[in-house]
Amino acid sequence: MALSAFFSKLKSGLSRSASKLTESITATFTKRKLDDEALEELEEQLIAADLGPAVAAKVIKSFRSTRFGKEVTSEEIRETLAAEIAKILAPVAQPLVVDPAKKPYVILMTGVNGAGKTTTIGKLAARYKEAGLTSVLAAGDTFRAAAVEQLQVWGARSGVEVVTAPANTDPASLAHDALSRAQKIGADVLLIDTAGRLHNKTALMEELRKIIRVIRKLDPTAPHATLLTLDATTGQNAVTQVGIFKEMVDLSGLIVTKLDGSARGGIVVALAEKFSLPIHAVGTGEQIADLREFDAGEFAKALVGEA
Numbered sequence: 048m049a050l051s052a053f054f055s056k057l058k059s060g061l062s063r064s065a066s067k068l069t070e071s072i073t074a075t076f077t078k079r080k081l082d083d084e085a086l087e088e089l090e091e092q093l094i095a096a097d098l099g100p101a102v103a104a105k106v107i108k109s110f111r112s113t114r115f116g117k118e119v120t121s122e123e124i125r126e127t128l129a130a131e132i133a134k135i136l137a138p139v140a141q142p143l144v145v146d147p148a149k150k151p152y153v154i155l156m157t158g159v160n161g162a163g164k165t166t167t168i169g170k171l172a173a174r175y176k177e178a179g180l181t182s183v184l185a186a187g188d189t190f191r192a193a194a195v196e197q198l199q200v201w202g203a204r205s206g207v208e209v210v211t212a213p214a215n216t217d218p219a220s221l222a223h224d225a226l227s228r229a230q231k232i233g234a235d236v237l238l239i240d241t242a243g244r245l246h247n248k249t250a251l252m253e254e255l256r257k258i259i260r261v262i263r264k265l266d267p268t269a270p271h272a273t274l275l276t277l278d279a280t281t282g283q284n285a286v287t288q289v290g291i292f293k294e295m296v297d298l299s300g301l302i303v304t305k306l307d308g309s310a311r312g313g314i315v316v317a318l319a320e321k322f323s324l325p326i327h328a329v330g331t332g333e334q335i336a337d338l339r340e341f342d343a344g345e346f347a348k349a350l351v352g353e354a
Contacts, residue, residue, distance in 0.1 A: 068096040068313070069352045072128075073121040081114045089124070097282050098132075099317030106131045129347045132316055136343035141325035143272060143300060145180065151229040151237040153262065153269040157255065157292055158276035159243040163304035163330060165194050167276050168238045169201025170330070170338040176205055180235040184209045185225030187218045187258065188242045198240055205335075208232075218242065218254055219261040226265050239270070245291065252295040259296065272299045274327065277318075279303050282311035289322055304330035307337070312350050 071092045079085055086107050093103035109131050114123075145152045154171070158164040165188070172182045184202050186209055188194035195211055202209035210225035222239050229237040241258065244251055262269045275292050277285045292298055301324050303315055319326065326341040347353075 068092065068350070069121070069125060071095070072124050076119055076121040076124050078118055078120050081110060081117055081119050086111060086115075093313075097311045097313035097317060099283075099286075099313075099320065102132075102135060102316050102320045105135070105320070125351045125353060129344075129351045129353050132350060133344045133347035135316055136319050136326075136341075136346060139319045139323060139326045140341045140343040141300070141327060142340045143274075143325075143327040145175070145236055146271060147235070149266075149268060149271050151183065151226070151234045152271050153226065153237045153239065153266065155239050155241065155255075155258065155270035155273045155296070156276060157241050157243070157273065157296065157298075159245050159278075159288060160191070160194075162243065162276045162278040164243060164276040165197045165240055166201070166333065167302055167304060167328075167330060167338065168198065168240055169205065170335050172201065172207045172236075172238060173205040173335045174338070175236050176207060181232070182207050182236040182238060183225060183229040183232070183234045185222055185237065185239040186211045187221050187225075187240045189214060189216045189218050189221055190242060190244075194240060208234075217257075219257040222258045223261045223265065226262050226269065230265065245288075248291060248295075255295050273297060274300050274302055275324075276302050276304060279306045279312060279314060282314050283317070285314050285318060286321060289318060289324070293322070298324060300325040300327045302326075302328045302330070302338075303341075307331040312346075315346065316350070 075088050090103045090107045093106060094100055106128065156164050156168050168184060172184055175182050184198055184207055186195040186198045189212055192214060199209050210221065210228055212221040218241065225239065226237055241255060242251060259270065273296050275289060275298050277288060301318065303326060306312060306329050328338050329341050331337045
């Protein structure tokens with residue numbers, strides 16, 4: 048998918064976020080002096096768009112220092128807002144780079160069930176194959192047959208080996224076998240799927256930590272990346288999820304999915320401000336080409352409805 052087509056899909060996906068925000072901005076700032084009352088209204092609109100209080104306060108501070116007392120139009124507000132959002136997002140827009148010195152490069156994928164984690168693993172494997180890298184997938188959510196089957200479908204589609212085990216096998220044992228297999232065949236990347244059952248946080252925390260302990264018996268430096276897959280449609284709940292998973296493991300980055308159907312795209316900005324974790328990629332659909340590296344400027348424009 049060409050970049051312009053992807054941007055169109057991203058903009059379309061964020062249109063509900065954008066329309067909600069731009070409609071309120073247009074109603075407030077047809078042409079108006081940017082005084083205290085106007086700034087207060089704008090701050091409320093930004094918070095309502097899931098940008099969060101901290102981001103809203105930062106944006107308002109910038110407007111106050113540069114445009115206070117001046118007459119502004121809704122177009123000027125949107126342009127300035129896009130620039131401010133891009134400024135916040137730029138430091139976290141970092142592609143996931145596979146280090147060839149670490150072979151296999153082990154990526155531990157975390158996230159709650161339904162966030163698109165298994166699909167994202169399949170897309171990453173397909174992209175790595177296109178780049179000439181060999182991958183192995185580990186079906187580590189051994190207690191959920193649907194997750195194993197879904198990973199096998201992606202493996203077959205991409206021509207990538209999937210290591211599985213009988214139902215209810217210890218996930219750490221499966222991860223150990225998968226890493227051993229990846230080392231044996233000289234794979235470039237190992238992607239490990241994991242469970243996402245947050246209703247029992249203590250058990251999940253121990254499960255993830257055990258996986259890490261066990262794979263480090265084979266490679267003391269693994270995992271080389273620990274990623275959290277987030278469903279953008281959950282809005283502010285995504286902030287809670289990042290906090291919980293950060294307690295469990297040393298997260299190295301985020302992948303945000305389902306931006307094609309979200310009216311809550313502003314949450315990406317709130318996450319960047321609060322956690323400063325790299326956002327490696329965003330997803331806008333089910334196809335392989337629907338996963339792209341995160342671009343701060345592109346996202347900011349789409350979020351405020353800019354062309």
